[in-house]
Amino acid sequence: MAIRFILSDYVEIAIAFAIYDKLEDGTFTGRIPICKGAIAFALTLRECQDKLRSTLEDWILLGLKLGHSLPIID
Template sequence: MTVRFILSEYVEQALAKALYDKLEDNTFVGRIPECQGVVAFGSTLRECEDELRSTLEEWILLGLKLGHSLPVIDSIDLNKEPTLEPMDTL
């Protein structure tokens, strides 16, 4: 049985769409075009990637808490109401 964590999958799919640029001062900027406002900076590409992941995770959690509509990424829709499974299926 494969366990599927929807938030983890959403984060991974969103990060796969990230765009990175090297700036004139040799630092990096990363963004995810589908996720408006998700931008991060770092002195190295790895630092920028880590910061972008953290920014994305916080952006998702805040969006869910505030009831914002989040973009559907690779058919993962976090805007749907969760369905509850009966306890006996656990």
């Protein structure tokens, strides 16, 4: 039986809703609209995806520490 972690599942589902844009200067931005404030900027799309995942994980942990409820995503 495989071990499942609810927060890992939450991150994967949230990342599926990410929106990425290429900016005029050639860099990238990524955001998850339902997770207000979860945004990242980077030189490449891959780096932006990695940074957004890390930002989302920090966003979740800080929100839980401060007693905020997480938005229902799926």
